[in-house]
Amino acid sequence: MDIATLNDHFGLPGVLAFEDHAGLTRARITTPACTATVYLHGAHLTHWQPTGQKPVLFLSDKSEFAANKAIRGGVPICFPWFGARTGVHKVTLTGDRADGPMHGFARLQSWTVAFAALSPADGSLRLVLTLDPSPESQALGFDHFRAVYELSLGATLTMKLTVANGGTEPLVFEEALHTYFAVGDAGKTLVHGLEGATYYDKTDGMATKHMPAEPFLFTQETDRALPSTTANVVIEDTVNARRIHVDKSGSNTSVVWNPWKGMADLDASQSHQFVCVETVNGFENAITLTPGESHSMTAHIGIESV
16 A cells, blocks of 8 residues: 555544655554554554653664664664574474565565554554565575564554464474664663573573573673573663563564674664563574464563662
8 A cells, every 4th residue: 555545544633643764664653652663664562652751762863764674773674584593492384485675674664554543441553564475585485374464553553463373284383573772771670580591602602501590790791692581571670760562472472682892784883772661482493374364472561660
């Protein structure tokens, strides 16, 4: 649909409007409970700010907005693999190939708006987007799936990714909600809830290690994949005097990440303005769906001022 048609079908006066930004279509959301921005490119939530709070999601000032580029920040959807398609501790995914873009193709494709409505109960906006097979996904071996992404945007944020297998063979995939949380200073931010958990250290050749017994403090480049955890976490942002609660379901993997330096689309001065705490199914906990089966993974975000 073009922007005019999207606004005719799904627009809500004063609440939800679709517009162009740098050649990409985005939804701008304003409710009494929050403001938010969602790009159809990658079904990418780039902004969520509950009323009375600072923005909860980080977005790089150098992020590229282009059809062949991933947006740096917000909540990238990684599907149907996380990181590289193959590697240490990885299972064989559908298609049994080694090629494909980092973090899969879902964040590089335009999703379709399926539903939008304002909840009369709490004033939150529910937005549903879908992704079906494309020539690009089919070329990578994924030709029988449907992904449905449901967002509930209000004083809290709920993100639910459901994948269904519409084929006649098992569907094996990884997935992640690669959330960039905005913080006052990554070096003064604690993550509670992962104490003692086993992780793979991606900065040390995927060596198997254990998280400390106390809450985790970011002090250097961090890229830790916790392959077997269903734990909820609390991000303690001491500078902004708030706690970000991340409750998840349908997820058996978590990842904590901060590059501690600049990147091509991230200025070094911004590298301490976020921490990534990701809701994932990956590595040995990749998802296998039999024909006709579906799986949902959910992350629920709430803010507590302290």
